[in-house]
Amino acid sequence: MEYNFREVEKKWQEYWKEQKTYKTEIDHNKPKYYVLDMFPYPSGAGLHVGHPLGYIASDIFSRYKCHQGFNVLHPMGYDAYGLPAEQYAIQTGQHPAVTTERNIARYREQLDRIGFSYDWDREVRTCDPKYYHWTQWTFIQLFNHYYDQKHSAARPIVELVHDFETTGGFNTHPFGEPKPNFTASDWQQMDQAQKNQILMGYRLAYLADTFVNWCPALGTVLANDEVKEGFSVRGGHPVERKKMQQWFLRITAYAQRLLDGLETLDWSDSLKEIQRNWIGRSEGATIFFQLPAINNAIEVFTTRPDTIFGATFMVLAPEHEWVKDLTTPQYRDAVEEYVAFASRRSDRERMTEVKAISGQFTGAFAIHPFSGKKLPVYISEYVLAGYGSGAIMAVPAHDSRDYAFAKHFGLEIIEVVAGGNIYEASYDAKEGILVNSDFLNGMQVQDAIAEAVRRIEEKGIGTGRINFRLRDAIFSRQRYWGEPFPVYYRDGHPEMLPEESLPLPLPQIDKYLPTETGEPPLARAKNWHTPEGWNYEVNTMPGFAGSSAYYLRYMDPHNTQQLVSKEAVEYWQSVDLYVGGAEHATGHLIYARFWNKFLFDLGVAATQEPFKKLINQGMIQGRSNFVYRIKGTNTFVSHGLRQQFDAIPLHVDVNIVHQDILDQEAFKKWNPEYKDAEFILENGKYLCGWEIEKMSKSFHNVQNPDDLIERYGADTLRLYEMFLGPIEQAKPWDTNGIEGVFRFIRKFWRLYHNKNNQWDVNDTEPSLAELKILHKTIKKVSDDIERFSFNTAVSSFMICVNELGELNCNKRAILEPLAVLISPFAPHLAEELWWQLGHNQSITKAKYVQWDENLITDDTVVYPVSFNGKTRFKVELPAGYSAIEVEQAVLDAPEAVKWLEGKTPKKVIVVLGKIVNVVI
RNA sequence: GCCCGGGUGGCGGAAUUGGUAGACGCGUUGGUCUCAAACACCAAUGAUAGCAAUAUCGUGCCGGUUCGAUCCCGGCCCCGGGUACCA
Known part of the structure; x- marks a missing residue:
């Protein structure tokens, strides 16, 4: 008879559910703590063992905080909109809502079996109209606000309109393009269409034409973070450039705040670095170069204004709007051809051919603002239309790309910063003395940059500027399958729906495909227009819309009047601990921070940053097993003998392999093809090979939590996932080790029971040794939880149980606190023991246990004694000894004679409580 | 190419960042219990040499600082992640 985990786990899961043990309400008598998991997209494949890793860690931390007296908010929900459900709908005609519902039910079932402490009354789903009501509401606010650069905050667009009406925009400093350049009466005389167009340049949600990442296979546009190396992240389809009218969010207005906010966050350095690079702040200057031929000046952005005297030519992006105007008739054909060539090329092609230099002279010349020299104007792909002003001053001596271009076209290279050898390569470093540079000569680069900006501004030919x-x-x-926009078009102009009419529900359509004329699927919907007959927007919102403020909604998920009530947001503030994957670094985690900052400006969010501390759980890799089939036969050779044959490795289902030994009968049944398989064994066994790979169906290495829970129980799974290694580190899943944790759980149970599995805990006074073990463990485990080192916490429990087991300890004074200590890790086991200990309330309500430092400190210290750094022997000395006493005791020790070899030590280093080193 | 991480037994990892390298677990080997198996328990387990006590070597490689380096510094190699002409 042993611990019956199946019965016990089922019993307490039902009890917790019935009693709503994990229900959370605002409680002003307790400090709050908010623990959040990145909510999952419910895929059809269900959870595999990699998914719950972060959930288990956050659950342990939540339960720990709860025991410590915090009022812990720990919710869960679903990021329910997404491409897979829609792709499935296209193939099968099944409504995505139906598959999504089914997948959610499956996820819930799996999550419930692991014993999480979620307050399910707070569940949200992004596809629920009650939820996306507030996603749509936020969009309306974005449309109706602009970013005021003077106050660094979002302001209602009506304030901007008012200022345009009264001063022509004298008092406001809106972020956007172009800068207001009209008087109040100019504005008043404009018609509504002109006004709308100007305002569109400042709204935080705006409509614009641009080149977008178009993915023909998915039939949609993708955001930059959804594209990787020219292919869609989801599905891996090719992406091309296409000009389209799209809704945008003016996240660039918040670039500086997003950058500054990183300093205040307790996130990993690597994650913050990824965000810093993605935001990409660079300081420099914009400078205007005269183009006499068209009587205009072209703007360039440079981070190296100090090298302005090294500028020998200019390069424009092929898409630059002035290309047509400035090209001389003689070069017209060649330029047009090059522009066409560039526009034809996909991002993918451009990227794979980075090294190939191409470009075309336009026939035009710009005038150097200081030297007055004529600089030839080129166009080339290496200048991007979307960055800076889409034009550069080329300084070949100090920029490797300009250098390559100059060499290719035989253009002049002038050294202006000493330190390199410009005959061999450009010298890009930001250090050295300026030469050939008129008023900058003799300066250091950093000083020269400042001086150049000063002169440029003084001359009125540009300004210092920061670019992102x-x-x-x-x-x-x-x-x-996404949120509909709360937008309709009146005479072609976008208008927001009134807030009272929200939510605008997603309509039914007959087919989940674009229309015959190439319009998005929503154009198929019948009556997709306002009661007045104005057409609704036919695009839908992207995946990050619904995931950008869900943490706020969890605070007050059933509020029909507001996104979140003042009271709830004031109490819960923001997320104290956020756990999820690092792959969201440039997507969700940027958008959510932006969205939160906007809501903060509105007074809806309570803090500048949504996620104070963030832990990235590392990916769980799969461990694949292989069998080796001898070519052209149905005979399989064991791993150790495979070299003697001409055999090819084949993936085999890891579920029919134990400790790398193949279950031959199961293998024959696994696939009809193998039913007559024969085996060449070694030592009577068929040994499989193994490899660490991605966990994937096609590799047959997927482990789902249900099977493991069935075999070992949820507590074992929880402990084992934590025991695997540091939470943030990627590591392979290897089921082989789970037996050890399973053994530990049963040993733990046996501390409280006798050989016949009968309850056996008594009230005898514990010994000092027993107390020491307990208090040492409390201290270690508590420390480990605080620093999210759950793997070492589990080992400490193992050591504790081994030690108590040796002493046959079955004393309440030890075992009762121990149950509380382990309850965040193994809640079912702990709950069962707790009630058997005679309590009549859930262990989750029990107070956390404190360690007593006096019980941990020992009276003696074992000093390792080393001679010249090599450890030779150990001496046990009283803990109170001073350095001199320790030194004396060590030199007097009988073992010391041998190592001293009769010499006098040169030096004796004593580190109290740690080590003694004798130098001879 | 550039920017971050990281290389420790057969395997996952520990050593809370300068103080006994290899905790804990898996695996392996031998043993106890059993008619047998399962379970459980005990012992050994970095490498090399030796019957042994013990000795030498050992944290990717080469060098340095230090009484002492897995940890700090310099150079190199390999693996993982981010990024991709961002002026």
């Missing part, structure tokens, strides 16, 4: 790499976020998707 971050682009505005494309917010339209040509898909069905």
Whole structure:
């Protein structure tokens, strides 16, 4: 008879559910703590063992905080909109809502079996109209606000309109293009269409034409973070450039705040670095170069204004709007051809051919603002239309790309910063003395940059400027399964729906495909227009719309009047601990921070940053097993003998392999093809090979939690996932080790029971040794939880149980606190023991246990004694000894004679409580 | 190419960042219990040499700082992630 985990786990899961043990309400008598998991997209495949890793860690931390007296908010929900459900709908005609519902039910069932402490009354789903009501509401607010650069905050667009009406925009400083350049009476005389167009340049949600990442296979536009190396992240389809009208979010307005906010966050350095690079701040200057031929000046952005005297030519992006105007008749054909060539090329092609230099002279010349020299104007792909002003001053001596271009076209190279050898390569470093540079000669680079900016501003030919790499976020998707925009078009102009009419529900359509004329699927919907007959927007919102403020909604999920009530947001503030994957670094985690900052400006969010501390759980890799089939036969050779044959490795289902030994009968049944398989064994066994790979169906290495829970129980699974290694580190899943944790759980149970599995705990006074073990463990485990080192916490429990087991300890004074200590890790086991200990309330309500430092400190210290750094022997000395006493005791020790070899030590280093080193 | 991480037994990892390298677990080997198996328990387990006590070597490689380096510094190699002409 042993611990019956199946019965016990089922019993307490039902009890917790019935009693709503994990229900959370605002409680002003307790400090709050908010623990959040990145909510999952419920895929059809269900959870595999990699998914719950982060959930288990956050659950342990939640339960720990709860025991410590915090009022813990720990919710869960679903990021329910997404491409897979829609792709499935296209193939089968099944409504995505139906598959999504089914997948959610499956996820819930799996999650419930692991014993999480979620407050399910707070569940949200992004596809629920009650939820996306507030996603739509936020979009309306974005449309109706602009970013005021003077106050660094979003302001209602009506304030901007008012200022345009009264001063022509004298008092406001809106972020956007172009800068207001009209008087109040100019504005008043404009018609509504002109006004709308100007305002569109400042709204935080705006409609614009641009080149977008178009994915023909998915039939939609993708955001930058959804594209990787020219292919869609989801599905891996090719992506091309296409000019389209799209909704955008003006996230660039918040670039500086997004950058500054990183300093305040307790996130990993690597994650913050990824965001910094993605935001890509660079300081420099914009400078205007005169183009006499068209009587205009072209703007360039440079981070190296100090090298302005090294500028020997200019390069424009092929898409630059002035290319046509400035090209001389003589070069017209060649330029047109090059522009056409560039526009034809996909991002993919451009990327794979980075090294190939191409470009075309336009026939035009610009005038150097200081030297007055004529600089030839080129166009080339290596200058991007979307960054800076889409034009550069080329300084070949100090920029490797300009250098390559100059060499290719035989252009002049002038050294202006000493330190390199410009005959061999450009010298890009930001250090050295300026030469050939008129008023900058003799300066250090850093000083020269400042001086150049000063002169440029003084001369009125430019200004110091900061540029960001971050682009505005494309917010339209040509898909069905997403939030509808709360937008209709009146005479072609976008208008927001009144807030009272929200939510605008997603309509039914007959097919989940674009229309015959190429319009998005929503154009198929019948009556997709306002009661007045104005057509609704046919695009839907992207995946990140619904996931950008869900943490706020969890605070007050059933509020029909507001996104979140003042009271709830004031109490819960923001997320204290957020656990999820690092793959969201440039997507969700940027958008959510932006969205939160906007809501903060509105007074809806309570803090500048949504996620104070963030832990990235590392990916769980799969461990695949292989069998080796001898070519052309149905005979399989064991791993150790495979070299003697001409055999090819084949993936085999890891579920029919134990400790790398193949279950031959199961193998024959696994696939009809193998039913007559024969085996060449070694030592009577068929040994499989193994490899670490991605966990994937096609590799037959997927482990789902249900099977493991069935075999070992949820507590074992929880402990084992934590025991695997540091939470943030990627590591392979290897089921082989789970037996050890399973053994530990049963040993733990046996501390409280006798050989016949009968309850056996008594009230005898514990010994000092027993107390020491307990208090040492409390201290270690508590420390480990605080620093999210759950793998070492589990080992500490193992050591504790081994030690108590040796002492046959079955004393309440030890075992009762131990149950509380382990309850965050193994809640079912702990709950069962708790009630058997005579309590009549859930262990989750029990107070956390404290360690007593006096019980941990020992009276003696074992000093390792080393001679010249090599450990030779150990001496046990009283803990109170001073350095001199320790030194004396060590030199007097009988073992010391041998190592001293009769010499006098040169030096003796004593580190109290740690070590003694004798130098001879 | 550039920017971050990281290389420790047969395997996952520990050593809470300068103080006994290899905790804990898996695996392996031998043993106890059993008619047998399962379960459980005990012992050994970095490498090399030796019957042994013990000795030498050992944290990717080469060098340095230090009484002492897995940890700090310099150079190199390999693996993982991010990024991709961002002026």
